[in-house]
Amino acid sequence: MVTMVGSVVVIRLLLMVQLLLAMAATGEALDTAYYAATCPDAEAIVHNTMERLHYTDPTLAPALIRLLFHDCFVRGCDASVLIAPTPRYSSERAAIPNYALRGFGAVDAAKRALEAACPGAVSCADALALAARDAVELLGGCRYDVALGRRDGTRSDPWEVDLPAPFARLDDVLAYFAARGFSAEETVVLFGAHTVGGAHCSSFRYRLTGPDSGGAMDETLRRDMLDTCGAADLPLDTDPAAFFDPDTPFTVDNNYYAQLMSNRTLLQVDQEAATHPDTAPHVAYYAASPGAFLQRFSEAMAKLSNAGVLEGDAGEVRKVCSRYNT
Missing domain, CATH: 1.10.420.10 (Peroxidase, domain 2)
Known part of the structure; x- marks a missing residue:
């Protein structure tokens, strides 16, 4: 029994180390030209969507910056926060720190425009990273390059949402x-x-x-x-x-x-x-x-937008950001 308990502790420690290493990843395989062949207008499509929505509702841009943080600091920047809970399964959105999150509709709008132009090409994780960058720029910040090629996660668990509380030391x-x-x-x-x-x-x-x-x-x-x-x-x-x-x-x-x-x-x-x-x-x-x-x-x-990303064949490219493909 002692040996079994010790093994469980070791396994949990290893899993924690693997998670921290993944979170510290910098997305070195990402590329600003990732969609040059498959969706060359991807950045312009997201920007045009964000610009239109920003002038309709200026509160969306700050919400998207926060949305990126809440996504990237839980399982990495894999769009797991965008999954909507259903009667069959919960998701990160149901976690208490995420109750007041906004901006999901803006990412959905950008994704619909991307799907109309380039079906199945651009991940929701990339759409969110681009939308947050455009939010910074629309609010008067400096534009920055976003390396692309993130994949969407296939897991969204409210129990994994561990974000600092506002009253934390x-x-x-x-x-x-x-x-x-x-x-x-x-x-x-x-x-x-x-x-x-x-x-x-x-x-x-x-x-x-x-x-x-x-x-x-x-x-x-x-x-x-x-x-x-x-x-x-x-x-x-x-x-x-x-x-x-x-x-x-x-x-x-x-x-x-x-x-x-x-x-x-x-x-x-x-x-x-x-x-x-x-x-x-x-x-x-x-x-x-x-x-x-x-x-x-x-x-x-x-x-931040490069933290713990999924690349290559990992994850999927969702057709709709709020639900898995299968």
């Missing part, structure tokens, strides 16, 4: 990112995604009414958020939300870092970054360097 979050191949500096840069979008009050309401271990929130902001959120917890579908950066909520810029240094941020983990010895110098640098932030944010997003 920064040390734990830094360890989480490090296990996936991101340095403290790159983690600070990816935190910069909070230059756009917002959060439900449930993510930070506890900071408004009790001791704040992440650093005291600016009192004016605290009072404003208490007026917006109220003190009582609410169901997610009725819980108010607030912008991370109310000054420029739909612009990728470095204003977020200046807010961190003024204690005017919603999430505890973000606020900790302004004073933690491993991250504070990076926060100060990007608060003072708007051009450097724009460039590094695009580089970090490009690296």
Whole structure:
């Protein structure tokens, strides 16, 4: 019995190591010209779809940046987060950290356009990576190259969704990112995604009414958020939300870092970054360097989009992003 238990532990450790190695993969076999023969207009098709949807609903672009993160940090960038749950099987969408995700319809629209032009050629994982890149650009960020050739995963399990909570301690979050191949500096840069979008009050309401271990929130902001959120917890579908950066909520810029240094941020983990010895110098640098932030944010997003990808004959190329082919 002891031998069997020991074997199970060893197997689990090996599986964990394999997962971390896969998450740290950089997608070196991907190629910006991957669809040159099979779908040469793939990038333009996704961009045109995103541009049309962005001017109809500017909240979609921040949602797609978040959607890419939630996909890539669970099983890698394999579009597993796009699978819709059914009565027969669940999926990552059903996990609590993914309840408020949006942007699925935008990826579906891009995929329909791709299928009309190039049936069966472009994966949903590539469609999402391109859509997120276009979202960054449409919000004023630097355009970056997206290497292509990702394949779509054939597994989407809500129990595998292990993402940092908004109230997590920064040390734990830094360890989480490090296990996936991101340095403290790159983690600070990816935190910069909070230059756009917002959060439900449930993510930070506890900071408004009790001791704040992440650093005291600016009192004016605290009072404003208490007026917006109220003190009582609410169901997610009725819980108010607030912008991370109310000054420029739909612009990728470095204003977020200046807010961190003024204690005017919603999430505890973000606020900790302004004073933690491993991250504070990076926060100060990007608060003072708007051009450097724009460039590094695009580089970090490009690296994120390559995390743990499936290539070659692995996985599949879905016909519809919300369901497996079989």
